[in-house]
Amino acid sequence: MPGPKGMVAPLPSVGSGSLWQATSVARPAFGRLSGDQSFDVAIIGGGYTGLSSARYLSKAGLSPVVIEANCIGWGASGRNGGVVSGKFRIGFKDIAARHGLDTARRMHALGLEAIEHVGQLIEELGIAGAESRPTGSLRCAHNARTLEALRSEAAWLREALGDTDVSMLSAGEVADETGSRGFTGGMLNTHGGVIHPLNFVLGLAAGLKAAGIAIYENTPVTRFGREGTGVVVETPRGRITARQLVIATNAYSDMTPATDMVRTSIIPFRSAMVATEALGGTPGAGLLASGRSYTETRRMMRWFRKSGDRLLYGGRGAFGKTDSRAAFAALEKAMVRQFPELASVKVSHKWSGLVAMTLDSLPHLGRLDDRVVYSIGYNGTGVALASGIGRHVAALVTGGTPDLGLLTRQPLPPIPFYGLREPAVRVVAGWYQFLDAIGR
Ligand SMILES: Cc1cc2nc3c(=O)[nH]c(=O)nc-3n(C[C@H](O)[C@H](O)[C@H](O)COP(=O)(O)OP(=O)(O)OC[C@H]3O[C@@H](n4cnc5c(N)ncnc54)[C@H](O)[C@@H]3O)c2cc1C
Incomplete structure (x- = not known):
C-alpha cells in the first residue's frame, strides 16, 4: 500500500529473492515521473501486459507511456516460472462443451499465436538473456x-x-x-x-527504450479520472494527461485505490x-x-x-x-x-x-468505458498471452473489434461476496488438498 509520500512500500518477505534476480542481465534504467506530461495513452503497470501494449500502441502511431509503481518486472512478469504455454486454466475440451467447438478452436489458435509471438519478440529484439x-x-x-x-x-x-x-x-x-x-x-x-522470465521482460523494456517509448519506474498511480476529452492520471510527483488509459496491473491491482474497479474481479492467489x-x-x-x-x-x-x-x-x-x-x-x-x-x-x-x-478461469480484455481499457486475469498462465496481448489492446484502443473468443466477453464479472474471498480460497484449497491426499 502507498506509504506517506504515496510510494509503495515493499512487502516483508521470508523468501531469499528469486533465482531470476540472481541471474538477471543488467537492468535498463528508467526515471521517476515528475511534473506534468501529455501522451496519447497512459498504461498502468510495467509487466508483460503494459510493455506489450506500449509496443503495439507505438506501432499504431500513438505515443504511449508506461507507469510502474516499483521497477519493470517487479510483479509476476519478473517472478514467474518461465513456462511458455498456450493453455488457459480451463481446458479446450471444457471450453467446447460450454461454448461450442468454434470458440474452442479460436481459443486454441490464440494460444498457439501467443507462443509463436514470444519467439518472434525474442528474435526481433535480440533478447539473448531470455534463454528460450x-x-x-x-x-x-x-x-x-x-x-x-x-x-x-x-x-x-x-x-x-x-x-x-x-x-x-x-x-x-x-x-x-x-x-x-x-x-x-x-x-x-x-x-x-x-524462458528466463525476468530477462525476457527486461529485454522487452530495453527494446521499448531503444524505440523512444516513455517508461517511468517508482511512480505509483494513486488516482485517475476523466478530464475534458481524456483522462488525467495522478502520481505522487506528477500528472499525466492522455486520451485513453490501459490498466495492466493484474494480480497487483490492490496496490493503490486507483485500480479498485478491476481489483474486485480478481482473486489474488x-x-x-x-x-x-x-x-x-x-x-x-x-x-x-x-x-x-x-x-x-x-x-x-x-x-x-x-x-x-x-x-x-x-x-x-x-x-x-x-x-x-x-x-x-x-x-x-x-x-x-x-x-x-x-x-x-x-x-x-x-x-x-x-x-x-477470475470467476470463469479466463483472462479478460475489454473496455470499462470509452476511455479505459483493461487486460487482466491470466490465471497463472500469462507468460505467452500477456506478452503478446498488446496487439489486441492496441486494436481496442484504436476502435477495433478483434476476435478474441472468450477473452473479450463483457462486462468484467465481479467476484461475488468479495470481502469473503480469503476464507473462501482457504476452504476450497483445503478441500482440494484433502481430495488429492485420498487419491480422488
Ligand atoms: C510465482 C508465479 C509463477 C508463474 N508461472 C507462470 C508460468 O510458468 N507460465 C505462465 O504462463 N504464467 C505464469 N505465471 C503468471 C504470469 O507471470 C502472469 O500472468 C503475467 O506475468 C502477468 O503479467 P502482467 O504484466 O499482466 O502483470 P504483472 O507482471 O504482475 O505486472 C503488474 C504491474 O503493475 C504494477 N502496478 C500495480 N498497481 C500499480 C499502480 N497503481 N501504479 C503503477 N503500477 C502499478 C505492479 O507493480 C506490477 O509490476 C506465474 C505467476 C507467478 C506469480
Missing part, C-alpha cells in the same frame, strides 16, 4: 483416473482441433523423462517451452517457487533430462523444470499478503517426496508472487 528453449511440456498423471482423463483429452485435441503435437507417454517413458517413478503416464505437448543449487555431481544430476516443463494432475498442482543445472519446483504459496516459511517448507517437502534424490541437495532460492484468478 522450445522443449514443450509434459503433464504427468498421478493416478489411473487422471491418466484416463489425459488420454481422452489428447484424443479429443487431435480429433476435434487437429492438434497433432499432443501424444501420450507410458509410465516408463515419464519415469525416463522426469527421473520420478511415481507417475502412471503423461501427456506430451510439444508446443511452447521455457499466491504461487511459490524454490530452486536448488546446481545439481552436477549430486544424486539429482540426471533429473528432468529433457529440459521440458512438467506439471502434475493433482488439483493443488505442483510443477517443475530445470534452469541451467538447477531444478525449480513450484506450487501453492502462503495465504495472505506475504509468503511464509511454512509454505516454502511444504513445497520443499513435496519436492523431496517427488524426487528423493534431492534430499541432500540445498535449496538456494525461494520466492513467491501473485497470480490473478
Whole structure:
C-alpha cells in the first residue's frame, strides 16, 4: 500500500529473492515521473501486459507511456516460472462443451499465436538473456483416473482441433523423462517451452527504450479520472494527461485505490517457487533430462523444470499478503517426496508472487468505458498471452473489434461476496488438498 509520500512500500518477505534476480542481465534504467506530461495513452503497470501494449500502441502511431509503481518486472512478469504455454486454466475440451467447438478452436489458435509471438519478440529484439528453449511440456498423471482423463483429452485435441503435437507417454517413458517413478503416464505437448522470465521482460523494456517509448519506474498511480476529452492520471510527483488509459496491473491491482474497479474481479492467489543449487555431481544430476516443463494432475498442482543445472519446483504459496516459511517448507517437502534424490541437495532460492484468478478461469480484455481499457486475469498462465496481448489492446484502443473468443466477453464479472474471498480460497484449497491426499 502507498506509504506517506504515496510510494509503495515493499512487502516483508521470508523468501531469499528469486533465482531470476540472481541471474538477471543488467537492468535498463528508467526515471521517476515528475511534473506534468501529455501522451496519447497512459498504461498502468510495467509487466508483460503494459510493455506489450506500449509496443503495439507505438506501432499504431500513438505515443504511449508506461507507469510502474516499483521497477519493470517487479510483479509476476519478473517472478514467474518461465513456462511458455498456450493453455488457459480451463481446458479446450471444457471450453467446447460450454461454448461450442468454434470458440474452442479460436481459443486454441490464440494460444498457439501467443507462443509463436514470444519467439518472434525474442528474435526481433535480440533478447539473448531470455534463454528460450522450445522443449514443450509434459503433464504427468498421478493416478489411473487422471491418466484416463489425459488420454481422452489428447484424443479429443487431435480429433476435434487437429492438434497433432499432443501424444501420450507410458509410465516408463515419464519415469525416463522426469527421473520420478511415481507417475502412471503423461501427456506430451510439444508446443511452447521455457524462458528466463525476468530477462525476457527486461529485454522487452530495453527494446521499448531503444524505440523512444516513455517508461517511468517508482511512480505509483494513486488516482485517475476523466478530464475534458481524456483522462488525467495522478502520481505522487506528477500528472499525466492522455486520451485513453490501459490498466495492466493484474494480480497487483490492490496496490493503490486507483485500480479498485478491476481489483474486485480478481482473486489474488499466491504461487511459490524454490530452486536448488546446481545439481552436477549430486544424486539429482540426471533429473528432468529433457529440459521440458512438467506439471502434475493433482488439483493443488505442483510443477517443475530445470534452469541451467538447477531444478525449480513450484506450487501453492502462503495465504495472505506475504509468503511464509511454512509454505516454502511444504513445497520443499513435496519436492523431496517427488524426487528423493534431492534430499541432500540445498535449496538456494525461494520466492513467491501473485497470480490473478477470475470467476470463469479466463483472462479478460475489454473496455470499462470509452476511455479505459483493461487486460487482466491470466490465471497463472500469462507468460505467452500477456506478452503478446498488446496487439489486441492496441486494436481496442484504436476502435477495433478483434476476435478474441472468450477473452473479450463483457462486462468484467465481479467476484461475488468479495470481502469473503480469503476464507473462501482457504476452504476450497483445503478441500482440494484433502481430495488429492485420498487419491480422488
Ligand atoms: C510465482 C508465479 C509463477 C508463474 N508461472 C507462470 C508460468 O510458468 N507460465 C505462465 O504462463 N504464467 C505464469 N505465471 C503468471 C504470469 O507471470 C502472469 O500472468 C503475467 O506475468 C502477468 O503479467 P502482467 O504484466 O499482466 O502483470 P504483472 O507482471 O504482475 O505486472 C503488474 C504491474 O503493475 C504494477 N502496478 C500495480 N498497481 C500499480 C499502480 N497503481 N501504479 C503503477 N503500477 C502499478 C505492479 O507493480 C506490477 O509490476 C506465474 C505467476 C507467478 C506469480
